[in-house]
Amino acid sequence: MGLKTKFEYIDSLRRQKPAIYIYGEQVEDRTKHPALRPVIESVGLTYEFAHHPKYRELATAKSHLTSEVISRFNHIHQSNDDLLKKLQLTRALTRFAGCVARCVGWDALNTLSIVAYEIDRKYKTGYYENFVNYLKYVQKEDLALACAMTDVKGDRSLRPADQQDKDMYVHIVEKRENGIVVRGAKAHISGVMVSNEIIVMPTRAMREKDKDYAVAFAIPVDTPGVIMVGRTTAPREVGKMDAPFRSKWGASEAFVIFDDVFVPWDRVFMCGEWEFTGMLVEIFATYHRFSYAGCKPGMCDLIIGTAALLAEYNNVEHADHIQRKLTDMVMTSETVYACGVAAAAQGKPMGPGTYVPDVLYSNIVKHTVATKIYEEFQRIHDIGGGLVVTTPSEKDFNHPKLRPYLEKYLKGKVDVSAEYRVRAFKLAEDLTAHGFAGWLMVVSCHGGGSPEAQRLTIFRSYNFNKRKELAKCMSGIKPLEECLTLEM
């Protein structure tokens, strides 16, 4: 069918009937639920981009399988330039719409293209054929995919097979002729409530005794036995001035329960090959950590713009310290993006030719985001001032008795209306001082794995031994002349 419109995407959501619960109630029609509406808008923008004259080229790609024009979100990276375009596309979307949720599925597709290929090379399992067929279907139908990785994990000091309750990681409970049955639950699954399909993959490297936990597959979101309990960033009350961002755009996560879910064999991409789980997790993590170089600078574009606008409306934009803080905001954000550009430029092909970004730089991207995004909040608050939280509500501002007072007293720079100033502060509040801020901080910290996971990967991926050889030559422990022949 080709590239869906936003309308067709929404229609596709309406036609599936997944079991979704939000705030204690089952959702009848997910396209109409107030908590999901902004989330659908955010994902919907990815479909709009594919038809938009300015963004079309960036938002689409040529399928390496069919040569058809497809959504870039369902494309397998064929070059370093494809990796760079991933950053450009996600940054372009995110600055308008926050998290657009489709990266996780995209990263899962690219990961599986490699891992299914490698399992087949070793075991002739046919997973790669399953994957290619699935990919063609996804590309043709232009589906929105979620990916469920993070298991609930139970006692974190125990590995899957050692847990008291064996269901703390998703696992195979039965193999049938026509497919497998899985049980377990996945936590914090982004975008799944507004997707068409869920790709499920293991969340950690498994040992042989965990092999029932080494399972990867894809299913429609309304597959029987799948239950989602979700929450979104949508405000309880939509505002025109209040919560301007969250009223329009949204992010979501759900707890996804797999209550003995059946998966047909042609949707299975791994089933017990535990020795490939480490590779799968590492490749997925690299892709997903890399993607933070697109979406977080995108969010920062908006936050920096808001900070600069507050400075203008407070008439302090020429103050030296304000300019320093804006500069600091830019440095943090652009350092992240630059590390992403480097990861793209130094990416390498794996498996069937799928490009993977550089591991070291991708992990630096994510670790920097996880620890530095909080400083962006500090700076916008510092620049903006107390009104970031104390600006009277939209209803107060519009109250006939209060409006004259508030228009008078909330004016800053003479040629800017109080309303504009209030709107700018409300945007700052919405982004940095309510639920969206909490979401943004936590997703920056833990999305794509915890900062510890990034540190560990960085430590492991760096070859300290060759640096030690260098030090030996330079200190006289080895002959200096050897230094030029060292592998570096």
Add this chain to the structure above:
Amino acid sequence: MGLKTKFEYIDSLRRQKPAIYIYGEQVEDRTKHPALRPVIESVGLTYEFAHHPKYRELATAKSHLTSEVISRFNHIHQSNDDLLKKLQLTRALTRFAGCVARCVGWDALNTLSIVAYEIDRKYKTGYYENFVNYLKYVQKEDLALACAMTDVKGDRSLRPADQQDKDMYVHIVEKRENGIVVRGAKAHISGVMVSNEIIVMPTRAMREKDKDYAVAFAIPVDTPGVIMVGRTTAPREVGKMDAPFRSKWGASEAFVIFDDVFVPWDRVFMCGEWEFTGMLVEIFATYHRFSYAGCKPGMCDLIIGTAALLAEYNNVEHADHIQRKLTDMVMTSETVYACGVAAAAQGKPMGPGTYVPDVLYSNIVKHTVATKIYEEFQRIHDIGGGLVVTTPSEKDFNHPKLRPYLEKYLKGKVDVSAEYRVRAFKLAEDLTAHGFAGWLMVVSCHGGGSPEAQRLTIFRSYNFNKRKELAKCMSGIKPLEECLTLEM
């Protein structure tokens, strides 16, 4: 009458009828409004402390005027130990109740005790007598005071008398035989909606041409012409598990409009003596920046406890990196407190003998809070994980169909119930990922003045010249022997 009980405090609030607007509606009875109820609880705890066996001694003091036992919140500091007790008391209260709102009024009283005294010394104005009488009344009635400092400021690049709209700073519009009339508005006034009285003081140093803006006075909150437009941290929906902190305790700020408000002479403490405004602002700032050494470590006590509890419930509390992050949290918090202890220990008496904490250390306290509190958020998120924002809601958790799944899959450490774990995460979310977090970040950044204001004060209060003399002696520009006689 002596020390009020919490019940008497609430009753006193009921008897006054101030004009308060919240979310577009006028508040009928402030003691019953859901947005104010938690705020009253937080202030109410200060009254409970005064009767509590464990905290009574800390929460009360002997009046230096009457020798009666009074609330420490209405006490004039008579010693370094009084300064230290301020920190101990506010830390003790804050760790349970968040902002208890009474520090600002307390700081205003102490400031006025010095400034009114000094104006009188120069001009024989009688302000100090006004002040002493007012103080006796406040101590006797055990009143809750707010202080309104921050004007709306209009164009921040212009000083009061230069503004296009002359009302952008509160000022005297008329002097009558029996009193004065004032106009203007004050922004982000903490606790004013749940106080008995407002003390109004200028927000910056004034020039002679700004002298109509050099005005300080105290009035009951229900004085005609006073209009408050407020907001609080209370959640829209009170929860048992969700929002456990905000459902019980609260902070508030209001925009306070002075629409030609009459103030009788005996409530006036400054009226045109512009040359004392700089002193007033600096002393108040020192007191209030100092107070952050009590309340922010108090909040951190709770945040650290929550982080440690999450670590326990996730069964990762023995992981090295978790212990490091907890240690970092402690270092940040206790550095702030230690700088406060130093400011108390090196405080000096001014005016009639009122003790003022050390300027340099008080400003370091506040600047550290303003820039480092964000790191505490990073660490608790890092320790806790994604569930800080993605834990299903209380209503989902209690839904009969979902409960069995969620009890099973939300368990962490084997011997801790899922409910306990959910409660701990809900507390973390409530404190660090919603509106309370926004409030805490912004108040930490801008309460008591912006970080820039602290930097400026630190720069000005440090004697660089004597350090340069030292460098001259040590570099041979001056004889080395002179170094021992340098003033240091």
Add this chain to the structure above:
Amino acid sequence: MGLKTKFEYIDSLRRQKPAIYIYGEQVEDRTKHPALRPVIESVGLTYEFAHHPKYRELATAKSHLTSEVISRFNHIHQSNDDLLKKLQLTRALTRFAGCVARCVGWDALNTLSIVAYEIDRKYKTGYYENFVNYLKYVQKEDLALACAMTDVKGDRSLRPADQQDKDMYVHIVEKRENGIVVRGAKAHISGVMVSNEIIVMPTRAMREKDKDYAVAFAIPVDTPGVIMVGRTTAPREVGKMDAPFRSKWGASEAFVIFDDVFVPWDRVFMCGEWEFTGMLVEIFATYHRFSYAGCKPGMCDLIIGTAALLAEYNNVEHADHIQRKLTDMVMTSETVYACGVAAAAQGKPMGPGTYVPDVLYSNIVKHTVATKIYEEFQRIHDIGGGLVVTTPSEKDFNHPKLRPYLEKYLKGKVDVSAEYRVRAFKLAEDLTAHGFAGWLMVVSCHGGGSPEAQRLTIFRSYNFNKRKELAKCMSGIKPLEECLTLEM
């Protein structure tokens, strides 16, 4: 003649007789002076690389003028890949030899290729032809170039023509038929004492009244009137174990005085065209700040290797906190390199097709180096321990009476000799706790301009207005629909 050997380079130095003073004495033969010997070794390695099987390809390039194989250090960047190779080459050299001093001249050549071209486009001056002829000569003779930018500046609050002493910036004092005469002095000129030629360029943007200061040219180091007063990182006493790095490799700077120096017209590339000075300075700054992404990660390679070796020899390399600190060292260093890779990847051609790296990322590179290199020192000291400074000297270690004691008591890990451990500590000391450390810190801070200069460039090169437009759309000040058409 083609690519010189290291021997031929040294011979070329011997044949010139520049006026060099070091530590109060005039240098007779610069190739034999103990303070210069290590510096010549460092530059000499660039010549060795051009003949070394492993590095030859990286260290040479094809001249875009003559198609001859030339030293990459005299090459004009023709592509993004050339920019990346600049980083790879300087990193490869620096990790062995510290500063190799040729980047500054290289950056000057590339800068002049653009600026001379642009001046000619406007004024038909013939500078570009002068430049091309000079470049061919430099490439053919494989000359080592220094570049003198930083004037002594006198009172920094005054611009060149406003100084009391007009010579505080190098300027034209006379124009003759056959050339010009210049006067002034340049400070901290790297590598000039061991170079063949000096390229002189203005250090800041000039106004019309400063036009005599708008002068660029190239001259041999032994041109009459040129006097250098220098210092190097060489230790006063060469060691086998002590100061192992500085005894072998060195960096140097000199104060270069131009006492009415004559420059023939064919060596002049700018002479009064003040309106091109801003462009010249910005392009040079971009090139040179970019180059820190090569040399400082190169130095960090060695410092990280030394830290890792100390950890091994102390038998603590498996301690969690040691691994964290090593990881931090890697993150700092590789973030710098990654920003450099991004700057190379996003570079653009200017003037006659010369590639210039991205301004924003090049400045982030340098600012990060300037502020973060100090943390690398902290970490290696933290990892190594007190022996970084307290290890007994080589002479003590070799003293017959002391040797048995020291061999016994300086052993760490059982299978590592005390001598090896001492050597590793001596390398750490040499790099991070003596004069080389001071040089490395200060050059990291101020080379290529101060951190303030980088901040200013970042602020100016970032388009805040388009971000503000974004914020306006998202806050409702402008229609949301407009956001998709915004220039971003």
Add this chain to the structure above:
Amino acid sequence: MGLKTKFEYIDSLRRQKPAIYIYGEQVEDRTKHPALRPVIESVGLTYEFAHHPKYRELATAKSHLTSEVISRFNHIHQSNDDLLKKLQLTRALTRFAGCVARCVGWDALNTLSIVAYEIDRKYKTGYYENFVNYLKYVQKEDLALACAMTDVKGDRSLRPADQQDKDMYVHIVEKRENGIVVRGAKAHISGVMVSNEIIVMPTRAMREKDKDYAVAFAIPVDTPGVIMVGRTTAPREVGKMDAPFRSKWGASEAFVIFDDVFVPWDRVFMCGEWEFTGMLVEIFATYHRFSYAGCKPGMCDLIIGTAALLAEYNNVEHADHIQRKLTDMVMTSETVYACGVAAAAQGKPMGPGTYVPDVLYSNIVKHTVATKIYEEFQRIHDIGGGLVVTTPSEKDFNHPKLRPYLEKYLKGKVDVSAEYRVRAFKLAEDLTAHGFAGWLMVVSCHGGGSPEAQRLTIFRSYNFNKRKELAKCMSGIKPLEECLTLEM
């Protein structure tokens, strides 16, 4: 005899004949050796202070044993005020003379006063009587003491009794009727080469099997079998302009070898009581980490003064960014001091009434120094500029041919001579860009134990359980009402 003069102190050094080796040669007369002369000056200043009208009161105390006026450096702290005076005294000395070396011995005396007392309480050993007699002698003779704690440790992953070579920690090799014989070596012992006595104490908590390593005693520096191999910060060449600080003042460390040294019983304070070693180490560490709140702010006073002087001489002292950086320098330094003041104010008596500073704040002091002092270097380099390392040498400056050029071109601000400017830069270089800088960085990092040791102590000394109880009450896991009764 009472308080020695500096002359008497030097004379006392001359009368002892310890075995000292420096740079491969045995030192004949330690009072005349160029490497020791500046070190003796620094310690000598402590003796001068005791007679100086301005500092006498601070530098002396009344002995609690004899009521005589003694050097404060040999005083047992009797109050919180004594603790505060320790900071004031060390800060006052350090800002002139750098490390004055006597704190370690002072801390050892205070530690032993408690530990010997406690051992006696348990075992009636008589150590406390030994200690009191020794203390009286030290006070009366006004001796300069060093303390040797840090053993060489061999393989750091093994504890004393488990080492392959049993001598890697100092231990008892023989007990005789009249005393004990010890063997081993101690590393990085500050000031020992210019002291009269060495106090030796264990460096870590011992197990029962390590009990031969649980030994504490005091001996004269010239006791047979004691061999020192040392190094100092003195420059190889004393300068008038160059190295102005190190030419006058110095710090030193030595490797101290105990080659079967005999110690009479009356000088023994612990001999096998392994269960008291943990306590000894913790108390000593607290004292010594606390002392960094005096000496490092003292050094920063000088570094800040130098930075401010450079700013003045460069005529940039009014630039906003320069003032910010100076402010940052002050904040870092004064935060350390403030934490020290808090540690003093919250100190408590132990054992026989000896005051010990607060453990938590003392450790925060040291950890802050260890990680933040490097930022002070960054800032002074940033403020000063490249001349911090590239200023021509004193000999160049005084060279008759060069002097006119350098006087002309090294002028900054018009009314400041080039010589003054050069002197200021030379001081900056001396303090922050040569061997003294290396010493200062490493001693800040590792003196009093590594940053890891401080982190561990902070973690252990903080009661996380009571904070967790707080979180339980606030989240509803325990009744909210219980919170008021919690131990906090």
